[in-house]
Amino acid sequence: MDFFASQDLARRKTKWLIIYFVLAIICMIAGIYLVVVLALGAAGSRVEQAPPVALQIFDPILLAIVAVSVVTVVGFGSLYKVAELRGGGESVAAMLGGRRLPPNSRDPVERRILNVVEEMALAAGTPVPPVYLLDGEPGINAFAAGYTIDDAVIGINRGTIEQLNRDELQGVVAHEFSHILNGDMRMSIRMIGVLHGIQVLALIGYFILRGSGYGAYRSSSRNGKGAGAIILIAIGVIVIGSIGLFFARLIKASVSRQREYLADASAVQFTRNPDGIAGALKMIGAAQHGSVMESAQAEVASHMFFSNMFQYNVFNLLATHPPLLDRIQRVDQRFDGDYVAYTKSRYHRRIRREEEKPDKTAPGFPRMMPGFRILPEGMAEHFPIDPAILIAGIGLPSDDDVVYSQVLVDHIPEPLADAAREVFSARCIVFATLMDPSPQVRDRQLAIVARNEGQTSAEETVRWLPTVQSLDPRFRLPVFEILQGTLAGMSIEQYQTFHNTIEALVAADQEVDLFEFFLKHHLLVHLDRRFGKNLSTKVRFKAISPLANDVCLLIAILARVGTENDEEAAEAFRAGIGSIDPAWQDQAQRITQSFDYNELAAALHRLGESAPVIKKRVLSAAAIAITHDRHVTVEEAELFRAMSESLDCPVPPVVASPPPDRETIS
Amino acid sequence: MGTVLIVLIILAVIAIVLVFFIVGIYNRLVALRNRYENAFSQIDVQLKRRYDLIPNLVETAKGYMKHEQETLTQVIEARNRAFSAGQAAAAHPGDPVAMRELSRAETGLNGALGRLLMVAEAYPDLKANENMMALQEELTSTENKVAYARQGYNDAVTSYNTTREVFPAVIFAGMLGFTEAQLLEIESPEERVAPKVQF
Numbered sequence: 001m002d003f004f005a006s007q008d009l010a011r012r013k014t015k016w017l018i019i020y021f022v023l024a025i026i027c028m029i030a031g032i033y034l035v036v037v038l039a040l041g042a043a044g045s046r047v048e049q050a051p052p053v054a055l056q057i058f059d060p061i062l063l064a065i066v067a068v069s070v071v072t073v074v075g076f077g078s079l080y081k082v083a084e085l086r087g088g089g090e091s092v093a094a095m096l097g098g099r100r101l102p103p104n105s106r107d108p109v110e111r112r113i114l115n116v117v118e119e120m121a122l123a124a125g126t127p128v129p130p131v132y133l134l135d136g137e138p139g140i141n142a143f144a145a146g147y148t149i150d151d152a153v154i155g156i157n158r159g160t161i162e163q164l165n166r167d168e169l170q171g172v173v174a175h176e177f178s179h180i181l182n183g184d185m186r187m188s189i190r191m192i193g194v195l196h197g198i199q200v201l202a203l204i205g206y207f208i209l210r211g212s213g214y215g216a217y218r219s220s221s222r223n224g225k226g227a228g229a230i231i232l233i234a235i236g237v238i239v240i241g242s243i244g245l246f247f248a249r250l251i252k253a254s255v256s257r258q259r260e261y262l263a264d265a266s267a268v269q270f271t272r273n274p275d276g277i278a279g280a281l282k283m284i285g286a287a288q289h290g291s292v293m294e295s296a297q298a299e300v301a302s303h304m305f306f307s308n309m310f311q312y313n314v315f316n317l318l319a320t321h322p323p324l325l326d327r328i329q330r331v332d333q334r335f336d337g338d339y340v341a342y343t344k345s346r347y348h349r350r351i352r353r354e355e356e357k358p359d360k361t362a363p364g365f366p367r368m369m370p371g372f373r374i375l376p377e378g379m380a381e382h383f384p385i386d387p388a389i390l391i392a393g394i395g396l397p398s399d400d401d402v403v404y405s406q407v408l409v410d411h412i413p414e415p416l417a418d419a420a421r422e423v424f425s426a427r428c429i430v431f432a433t434l435m436d437p438s439p440q441v442r443d444r445q446l447a448i449v450a451r452n453e454g455q456t457s458a459e460e461t462v463r464w465l466p467t468v469q470s471l472d473p474r475f476r477l478p479v480f481e482i483l484q485g486t487l488a489g490m491s492i493e494q495y496q497t498f499h500n501t502i503e504a505l506v507a508a509d510q511e512v513d514l515f516e517f518f519l520k521h522h523l524l525v526h527l528d529r530r531f532g533k534n535l536s537t538k539v540r541f542k543a544i545s546p547l548a549n550d551v552c553l554l555i556a557i558l559a560r561v562g563t564e565n566d567e568e569a570a571e572a573f574r575a576g577i578g579s580i581d582p583a584w585q586d587q588a589q590r591i592t593q594s595f596d597y598n599e600l601a602a603a604l605h606r607l608g609e610s611a612p613v614i615k616k617r618v619l620s621a622a623a624i625a626i627t628h629d630r631h632v633t634v635e636e637a638e639l640f641r642a643m644s645e646s647l648d649c650p651v652p653p654v655v656a657s658p659p660p661d662r663e664t665i666s
Numbered sequence: 667m668g669t670v671l672i673v674l675i676i677l678a679v680i681a682i683v684l685v686f687f688i689v690g691i692y693n694r695l696v697a698l699r700n701r702y703e704n705a706f707s708q709i710d711v712q713l714k715r716r717y718d719l720i721p722n723l724v725e726t727a728k729g730y731m732k733h734e735q736e737t738l739t740q741v742i743e744a745r746n747r748a749f750s751a752g753q754a755a756a757a758h759p760g761d762p763v764a765m766r767e768l769s770r771a772e773t774g775l776n777g778a779l780g781r782l783l784m785v786a787e788a789y790p791d792l793k794a795n796e797n798m799m800a801l802q803e804e805l806t807s808t809e810n811k812v813a814y815a816r817q818g819y820n821d822a823v824t825s826y827n828t829t830r831e832v833f834p835a836v837i838f839a840g841m842l843g844f845t846e847a848q849l850l851e852i853e854s855p856e857e858r859v860a861p862k863v864q865f
Contacts, residue, residue, distance in 0.1 A: 076686075080690070087697070095697075099704060100704040102708050207682060208674070235685070424811040424815070425807075425811070460807070460810065489705075489708055491819075491822050494820045660758075
């Protein structure tokens with residue numbers, strides 16, 4: 001199943017989930033209605049001495065009142081919680097008491113988890129998500145939360161980063177990334193909302209019970225029977241609310257368990273190191289605290305975590321995660337359940353590894369190609385590429401990508417990598433990227449920076465200019481992924497200024513290049529969502545025909561890149577667009593060298609709102625157009641990645657070129 | 667019975683709305699407090715880096731400034747005061763006492779550093795020392811980062827305080843244990859010769 005199919009599946013599953021919950025609510029309405037009828041009947045029969053037979057079983061008005069009240073309460077409770085979690089991943093992390101690790105932290109334990117997350121993000125081709133540390137949690141657990149890749153956060157227990165080694169941490173992080181990439185997180189947040197609604201119902205029963213107990217005490221005995229009925233109703237609401245909650249948790253648990261197997265399997269695929277994830281799970285089995293969570297708030301989010309937060313009984317009905325042993329054995333069949341033996345072997349292995357000392361001064365930058373194999377020495381920097389492989393890689397990083405990203409991070413010039421993790425200088429690196437080559441325009445741009453952000457920022461921008469301009473093209477996107485994670489640390493006010501500065505810089509720039517445009521577009525779309533703007537992830541287009549104009553524009557622009565002349569470009573365009581609809585091939589006249597960036601931005605915006613299946617067709621067509629001349633340059637590959645990412649489809653690093661110490665095309 | 671029922675239902679509804687309301691305020695304040703605490707940790711990282719740099723700076727200057735022992739000692743003392751104030755502040759970001767103490771200590775450190783750099787002007791050999799230049803540049807860039815992180819922290823504190831003080835949150839905020847958070851102001855003495863980076 002590829003990235004697009006699993007996104008679709010996650011959306012469909014969310015729908016089913018809602019249907020289940022609607023069914024549960026209908027059952028609860030029926031149950032509460034019955035209780036009310038019985039309670040009122042019982043109270044009435046004793047007061048008026050009427051026979052219970054007179055009790056009317058079906059009273060449409062009463063039913064309507066009950067239905068409206070239940071729906072209001074549950075709906076209000078759910079909407080309330082969903083609104084509260086509108087902030088996405090950050091608000092979930094805040095609810096659980098997480099502390100955001102500064103991306104430039106120098107604490108060795110914090111540094112390690114930050115690096116592992118960063119490498120995984122670069123391997124997957126997503127922005128680096130902020131990492132929240134749950135300081136008060138000694139158990140081994142972690143979670144991923146958010147609506148989209150853009151507002152995702154990784155949360156991790158103090159116990160996890162302290163007890164696991166790097167491989168195991170990588171397994172845990174890969175597992176969480178699989179949730180991010182599979183579109184599980186949105187469903188998870190919705191689930192919190194609905195559960196909360198049902199919980200409120202039980203809570204209200206409890207309040208009525210307290211209130212009516214007080215009322216019965218105050219009022220004289222002549223009203224006592226009425227109060228008695230209310231107490232009965234309240235108890236009924238509590239019981240039915242609790243039963244509802246039980247079933248809701250049951251649904252949550254069963255949905256969650258399936259996703260966990262998938263995430264474990266994906267984690268192995270991402271890292272191709274079953275020992276990592278299996279080791280982490282074994283450590284949970286061996287650890288004193290297991291994966292238990294201390295925070296009282298954690299229960300509602302239990303399905304978001306890496307492992308069960310409670311000890312469940314044999315039935316495991318409410319367990320949000322499959323049994324530990326089962327999960328381990330799916331990854332490591334030889335495991336017999338002896339957790340202590342694992343911790344011992346792990347200790348010895350660590351000593352052995354320290355003796356061996358892995359060769360950190362490894363050869364130069366590896367050369368890789370789509371299909372993710374290291375290129376043999378001496379191969380040309382242009383290489384034939386199969387568009388199908390390009391598409392298959394989306395959302396599915398492989399272990400090579402992870403290894404590659406580790407090397408990549410090591411090879412980013414160190415001052416730049418450090419600066420990209422500091423909010424202050426990260427901004428200036430972005431400004432430097434958007435500077436025009438011509439000195440006059442650049443001076444105007446620097447004046448804008450100085451006016452909006454202060455003189456020190458302008459000086460810092462100038463300082464980064466040479467580094468940014470001579471940067472190997474393969475590093476540009478990864479540096480931006482790191483920047484995006486860092487920039488999430490701005491205050492809202494600071495972000496507004498930053499956003500305006502970027503827009504002003506682009507407006508002042510005479511020649512925006514296409515790659516710059518995609519970077520800027522991607523950056524602002526992503527950060528806007530992170531700062532709470534345009535959070536909607538609705539699918540507006542389920543068919544491709546209304547998007548014909550946008551698709552043609554995009555493919556026409558891409559077809560012109562990397563081709564010698566308009567005829568070649570027209571051929572590439574026809575090849576690409578033909579894969580969607582041969583009838584659109586006569587649009588080849590749209591190929592021009594100049595086009596309106598605003599038009600392209602609007603097109604990207606609409607394409608971003610299309611169903612995953614449509615995105616796949618568009619990206620396939622783009623891949624065909626780019627690879628039509630059978631040769632892909634680093635620029636083209638990186639352009640494709642940047643474009644794909646601005647449509648929320650992360651592409652692992654697709655790289656082909658000689659190592660950076662040789663002559664590079666810039 | 668009817669009236670009792672209605673009164674009770676109304677009471678229940680009011681109670682529920684009130685509970686929701688308070689929970690809402692509580693959660694919002696927690697989120698905002700979280701935000702400014704996170705913002706403080708960004709200042710903290712930079713301050714620590716600065717505290718690490720200063721002993722190196724003093725060590726380098728020592729070789730040249732034989733007759734300025736007092737200035738150097740003052741810098742080290744100011745650095746140590748700021749260091750412990752920084753630790754106290756990191757333990758309780760936003761706490762008025764800790765933040766004011768940090769602000770005082772940092773202002774004192776800036777003053778002492780300013781004096782040191784001014785005196786250093788009289789020692790051309792020291793000024794030309796590569797190590798000294800690198801340290802000075804690093805110090806300036808760290809100060810810029812502190813300034814920006816401080817702005818972010820102050821934004822976050824302001825939005826927390828505003829939310830806290832708005833009616834009706836102000837009624838519950840105190841009861842729920844949300845005290846006012848303190849801005850961090852650090853004065854940089856005017857006479858201070860900030861090392862300019864030339865391009």
